Amino acid sequence: MGSFPTITIQTILGAPGVKDNNLKVLTKTKNGGLTECMKSIIYKEDVKEAFYLLDLDVVMSLYDKWTANLPMIQPFYAIKSNPEKSLIGTLNALGANFDCASKAEIETVLSLGVSPDRIIFANTCKLESHIKFAASVGVNLTTFDSIGELNKIHKWHPKCDLIIRIKAPDDSKSRRPLGSKFGALPTEVSPMLQAAKSLHLNVIGVSFHVGSATNDGDAFIKAISASKTVFDTAAQLGMPKMRVLDIGGGFLANSLFEDVATAVKTGLEAHFPNEPGLNIISEPGRFFAETTVTLAANIIGKRTRGEVREYWINDGTYGTFHCVIRDALNEPLVCKPLSCKGLKTYSSNLFGPTCDSRDVVLREYQLPELEVNDWLVFPNMGAYTYAFGSSFNGFKTSDNLFYLVTSS
Structure with missing residues (x-):
């Protein structure tokens, strides 16, 4: 992902989505x-x-806060939290990538000149027409949590890189838990990976989401541990080494963010201590949108x-x-x-x-x-x-x- 140069407010005001x-x-x-x-x-x-x-100053300070506390994690802003183009354009200029969940969201981000390789199609159940659209514009990274979704992707976008989304072990302390709808259960992971292997689909990583709006650092540690188990399962099945860990969203831009970030780093050090080539990403939405x-x-x-x-x-x-x-x-x-x-x-x-x-x-x-x-x-x-x-x-x-x- 690399680092980005210091961005001035003049650069922001001249960025696509802001200036136009x-x-x-x-x-x-x-x-x-x-x-x-x-x-x-x-x-x-x-x-x-x-x-x-x-407030553009707040957006910029939040991006600085993220990179200062989680420099090893590339944020993919979840535009569903606020699709205002000037906010997306500001985050684009600052160096963020983007989490899109539909054709319309992908179109919005692409219209600002964002390269399709900076987009994750982070919806585990997609319309077939949206999958075909993603393939046509070169969005080649998406999530899944069912064999049925694998079959759709195999039919309409077989060369897409895939990330298996697992159910976070604990999202009980979040404002809005997501595990009842999203994420593979532990017993479903191996059959799902085997299905992907038999379809010759490229599963490159694991994602989770500990729920919307949480200050629970332990939830991230548990989910990172569960993700490591999936990495190990894929290796045991003879699949290519996974190279992406997506820790989802749920972050709040409050006084406890530093504590949560410390917990995330603790989890990574415990379960992924020596992973050369591992790309760690996240999908913060509320963090960049709420207080701005x-x-x-x-x-x-x-x-x-x-x-x-x-x-x-x-x-x-x-x-x-x-x-x-x-x-x-x-x-x-x-x-x-x-x-x-x-x-x-x-x-x-x-x-x-x-x-x-x-x-x-x-x-x-x-x-x-x-x-x-x-x-x-x-x-x-x-x-x-x-x-x-x-x-x-x-x-x-x-x-x-x-x-x-x-x-x-």
Whole structure:
């Protein structure tokens, strides 16, 4: 994979996906920061729709954080977490590769000039038409966890390099465990490898995923150990030596990331101490997306019932806040007014704009007295938010605007 030269913000702003995305770039000040950027959008551009701020400085610092703590692991950004082209373009310029799960995602990444050999088609059950498309554009690395998938690949992309995905031994401490749907069981590994060998398919490595959003370093150690067993099984079956270990995603960009990274390195040192030519990759999505985006939403309606305040905003659970109903959030959703009109707070309910009574963003949340056309700010809204947006009831998440912000 090699190392990458220092990338400047000017390089980022000139990168494909950033320069040609027609997004306005705002400059943060030391005193005002994102707040002043939001005010300039609201008051100077008279914006009423909800909008996002993508902080390029945060993206760059996260990439530095990754390479400082896990320099031996090449990140393949999982674009499903946030497919905004300016984010993909920034990570491309920084040196990341990409995890795609569909034809459309592959097309998005290729449209930014990314070489197909920097893409892993990381979906263990693919549409046949998508497999054929991957073959036609030269995406030659994919995952599988069933013999049925091997048969499809043999028919439509037989020269593709394969990675067998195994079920992580323990994903119980993740926000969203994935093992019930993805990953071969230990008893299935040998028959699957034998099937691949009989089909003359090239299995070059092992992958796993310990679940979405986790701080459990031990889960990585257990999964790395299980992966080593699969490497040994392939060798016993007389297959060519495996050369790729994919440790999946699930990383959080919080204060515990360094501890998780240390656990990963401990697992690698214990189970893969002397593996010349071993290529270790990962599929972080949330790590690079979550904390990079801030959402601003406008209050479009208000109702007072005694001491309770109820507000409607122009985004909801059918849009950016789908995560409220999808994820059992470990930490409460954070909401704050753009400008506070008083110190007293009230128990407040926050509704989305649709006609579904389940479109509730927050209940019994403490907020100061607010009025229609005031604004609320939600940090850490970059992962599995915009990506889940729909057009239910005619409210299109795609109408929300993106703005880029930087300190220089």
